[in-house]
Amino acid sequence: EPEVTQTPSHQVTQMGQEVILRCVPISNHLYFYWYRQILGQKVEFLVSFYNNEISEKSEIFDDQFSVERPDGSNFTLKIRSTKLEDSAMYFCASRRRQGARETQYFGPGTRLLVL
Amino acid sequence: GNSVTQMEGPVTLSEEAFLTINCTYTATGYPSLFWYVQYPGEGLQLLLKATKADDKGSNKGFEATYRKETTSFHLEKGSVQVSDSAVYFCALGIQGAQKLVFGQGTRLTINP
Numbered sequence: 001e002p003e004v005t006q007t008p009s010h011q012v013t014q015m016g017q018e019v020i021l022r023c024v025p026i027s028n029h030l031y032f033y034w035y036r037q038i039l040g041q042k043v044e045f046l047v048s049f050y051n052n053e054i055s056e057k058s059e060i061f062d063d064q065f066s067v068e069r070p071d072g073s074n075f076t077l078k079i080r081s082t083k084l085e086d087s088a089m090y091f092c093a094s095r096r097r098q099g100a101r102e103t104q105y106f107g108p109g110t111r112l113l114v115l
Numbered sequence: 116g117n118s119v120t121q122m123e124g125p126v127t128l129s130e131e132a133f134l135t136i137n138c139t140y141t142a143t144g145y146p147s148l149f150w151y152v153q154y155p156g157e158g159l160q161l162l163l164k165a166t167k168a169d170d171k172g173s174n175k176g177f178e179a180t181y182r183k184e185t186t187s188f189h190l191e192k193g194s195v196q197v198s199d200s201a202v203y204f205c206a207l208g209i210q211g212a213q214k215l216v217f218g219q220g221t222r223l224t225i226n227p
Contacts, residue, residue, distance in 0.1 A: 035215075041219070043204060043215075044217075045215065048214060091158060100210040100212070101166040103161050104215055106159035106160070109158045
């Protein structure tokens with residue numbers, strides 16, 4: 001069964017460093033998402049991406065964040081200058097079609113620790 | 116705004132007990148409702164969903180009914196197993212919006 005994959009599974013970085021989190025969505029999906037979950041808190045939406053552009057973003061997704069689909073398979077989240085409060089689990093998700101009824105399929109997550 | 120509230124955890128039950136995890140929502144428009152499960156060390160997996168009022172979603176012995184009158188989508192299972200130990204998230208999706216809105220998650224532990 002097709003699934004969303006994410007790399008790395010864990011990343012430790014120093015405050016102020018840039019990190020790139022990578023995702024490979026399900027191959028025939030067209031809509032891509034990033035969410036994060038700070039330890040013990042809710043899963044929060046960061047950004048959605050369709051047709052090579054951001055379609056919606058939350059207030060968390062400030063200028064330090066960017067997303068890219070550099071080729072036909074990868075979808076990346078870049079944090080330019082990490083802060084301590086960026087420590088969280090980051091989930092990538094994808095879905096095939098538009099619409100609230102369509103299921104979003106999630107990857108296993110990347111646990112980011114900023115020291 | 117749109118929000119989801121789940122019952123506080125953690126919830127600890129014995130094997131074969133009856134499970135209810137409460138979920139209520141506030142939404143503009145007509146949301147679709149989802150339960151996702153996160154097993155230890157893994158990502159979020161869709162457990163079940165319902166896309167309109169009075170729909171019942173079911174999977175792996177779990178059920179939830181979309182109740183518009185009470186704005187609820189409570190998760191139930193008649194007889195839980197140790198393997199059901201996980202964190203359960205209720206979520207909603209709104210037509211015209213991209214994101215899912217999640218509840219805070221309920222950690223469930225089943226003891227043998």
